[in-house]
Amino acid sequence: TTPVIGLQEKPHSFIGRLRHFVDIIDPSTLFVSERRLKECIKLLDDFKHGTLPPGVSDLQLWEAQKVKQAIIHPDTGEKIFMPFRMSGMTSDEDLRSFLFFSHWLNQSHNACVNYANRNATKPTPTAKFLQGYVGAVTSAVSIAVGLNVLIQKANKLSPATRMIIQRLVPFPAVASANICNVGLMRHNELSEGIDVLDNNGNVVGSSKIAARHAIMETAFTRVALPMPIFVLPPIIMSYLERLQFLQSNRRLLLPIHSAVCLATFSLSLPLAISLFPQMSQIEVSRLEPEIAMATDCKVVTYNKGL
Structure with missing residues (x-):
């Protein structure tokens, strides 16, 4: 059928x-x-x-x-610029290098992806977009670089302890940076609200509460996204590095490690963004009173964004 x-x-x-x-x-x-x-x-x-x-x-x-x-885009009906579609999203796994330029480039791309896939039921003025971009990239890069520099300068720690912490730092650094990036690139939704729809797809009002839920859900997916990337490649590579073939061909370690990271990211991206539906639902009783008065529906729908 x-x-x-x-x-x-x-x-x-x-x-x-x-x-x-x-x-x-x-x-x-x-x-x-x-x-x-x-x-x-x-x-x-x-x-x-x-x-x-x-x-x-x-x-x-x-x-x-x-x-x-x-x-x-489901809200505007217009094409999303090619590099900023979800299919063009790049991996954050290599942030352990902590090169400023690579961080700036990566977080700039993430910022544009977050903006391009936002809830777009309300227009975003250029000035607010630029404010969000500067804030998102500055905070994200500062967090990512700052945490690693702080650990490197922690001379009071033993070398072994410092190494353990350095291995653990990338995840909270990336997660925190991603949360800041999402929140600041979509901060206009918090002040303007987003449209919520009834069962027939009709707009019943604009809700700041729904906007807050949308951004929180999206931010959570950005926290979940790097988890497999920091866990699986080290485990896989620790096994592969013991193979006689790779011990005899050490120059292949870097391309194989890159391929493993790419494969892991290809798996983690759809898993992370699948945690919540793009078109999410929320009970009307949890929203603003004026929305409850505008519809008989018990539940309304909103575009969470990606």
Whole structure:
């Protein structure tokens, strides 16, 4: 049977969200042509209006949905700039090098990804975007670099203790930096609120409380994101480094380590962003009184962003 094509994954199903976001981060969607995108959008529109041409398969519809959801913002209906789509997101695992330029470049990219995939039901003035960008990148880089420098200068600690702490520092550094990045790049939502929708998709009001939930949920995914990256590669590499082949070919260690990190990140990204549905729900009783007065619905929906 022909599937029902919607704009969101099933919010109650983690596996459904995971499969959805695996599609969203597929790097091949970065290279979809404008013509192909328009074909996909038209195919979905035809399906919605019951005017599909004969011979269109379920597979073609799901592929069209994958392309559209990976490229088109659900609020604005416009294309997300290619490097800032979720499929263009890069790994933070190598922050242990703590090079200032690499941190600035990485956090700048993260800031743009957070902005491009935000809830966009309210416009963000250029001045507020720039304020958020400067604040996000400055705080994130300061946290990441500062924590490592602090440990390196902790001369009172024994070398063994310092080494253990240095191995543990990257995760809280990255997690804290990611939280600051999300919060500051999307701070306009906290002051302006975001639209909440009833069961029919109609806007019933603008809620700052829903905005706070959206940003908190997104920030939590950014905390979960680096967890596998800091745990799995060291374990995998400790096993691989014992292999006779790699002991005889030490020059292969760096490319293999990079490949392991990339594979781990490819796994951790969809797992992290699948923790919460993009279109989240919240009880009306938890929102502002004026929203409760504007609808008979018990639960409303909002775009959490990614």
